[in-house]
Amino acid sequence: MRRIESGVVRPGWEAEIEAQGLVYNRTHLPGGEVRSYWREGPFYDFSMAEIQMLESAVSQLFEMCVVAGDHVIEHDLFDRMRIPPMARPLIRRTWAEEPPSIYGRFDLRYDGEGPPKLLEFNADTPTGLVESAVTQWNWHLFTGQGRDQWNALHDKLVAAWQRNLLKWERRTGFRPRVHLAWTSEETSGEDRMTVAYLMDTVVQAGYEAIELIVEDIVLDDGDARFYDPQGRHLDVVFKLYPWEWLIEDEFGPAVLADAMRPGGTTWIEPAYKMMWSTKALLPILWQLFGNDPVLGKFLVPAYFADEMPSSWREYVRKPLWGREGANVAIVRDGVVTEEMPGRYGTEGFVVQEFVPLPNFTGADGPHYPALGAWVVDGEPAGLGIRESDGLITDNLSYFVPHTIDYGPPRAGRGRAT
């Protein structure tokens, strides 16, 4: 793994990536400055052996999460994980029945030398999909840099819809329409573009895709079922809206009750993803696999905050339900040295050993990449890298594309740019 600083810069790249869907590229900083979220020019390069090793690690991490899910259910750890009682019946039901699940993203610490290590699992509402699946794929094709890219996202997403919806169809006896919902409170365009891209994959899987805003979801007071504003029943809904918010909303109890009834709405991702999207997954994984000589190397030691070893002086504290780095704190020598603002934490924290992201320093300063490894329908599917100037990857980080087996152009044979 290495960071190439001086890659091809495409003429007109900014307008091009926006037209392709990355409309949220311009990041408005608190001081009023506008900067590009996509980094054009620099990229990371991996050997095929590294990518295959990462792929294998992601497969094993996913299997570990499955075991952890069984463990949570069998030992009724929901109180410990702060998962509300009202959600538990549907979590148990969906875990047992395996309704459609499309995707998730493991965030990994990897430096090209040691094994990749799991930082967290964005299992319920991962974003960064458009730039991973579309923008960097087009970049790779256009610039011709690298022999390949770890990016089977599009093919696997289409296949995931086909497999899951066909299964749904066989179970219910009719062909579902798929609504894909985003919240209008997210105004950068990221959620909407994520949904629009997923609609493309639903359509290419052969199913009807309908865009929906979660605020427009209608609960029928008569039959207690869910409809879109045009009165069409919500058979299958992909919701880019976290379960922990959904169940607290006014319709939350009705969502849970309806989903338990025959003929109720199928929500994607399924409710069991609450077991994986909370940071409480991390200490459970460590408890189960920390001592495993093969699997333990993919994990960072983690504990519920109230079980932290008294000897720990260097660790990261994460709120159970935080997003995009909010309320994450780095503690060194027992003192908080970096802390992100936010409103999470009342639900409790986990602590994770402080394993700093590797620094791939460039001429413009330090770069700390976090690897987002995509899982589609339970299988490794691709990679998206976000890098930050600091050690916490937040919503002000940059997206940097990647290649496999890049060979710099030889003198006289380089591409005209």
Add this chain to the structure above:
Amino acid sequence: MAVSNRVRAALTTTVLATAATGFMAGCGAGGDEDEQVAYCTDENGEIVDDDYCDDGYRGGGLFFLYLGGFRPGLPIGSRLPAGGTRIDPKDSAARSRAGLPSTGKVTGGTRVSGGIGSGIGGRAGTGAGS
């Protein structure tokens, strides 16, 4: 072992490209033509005065708050089509579940839904994604 898409060609992303074009052109989310609106109606689906659907109304007759994809601003006496949702005006829980004020009159043409999102749940100032 293949780690990338089978066809090394630009993806067909018609929905995404269209949405992106619309977004960059400054178009907002969706139109208003399909919003759910509520009217006070009698048992035949005919629009009546809003007073009949005030939960404090004590007179006779059978009246409903009737929700559907109707045009706002319809006059009293208009007959609304079937397929909407009837809500008992005195059922405050049902009214609020439907996104209507739990008590009092409902002005004809009031938009409903909104029981998910809209800041009702545990908002934290960041996007829904992660």
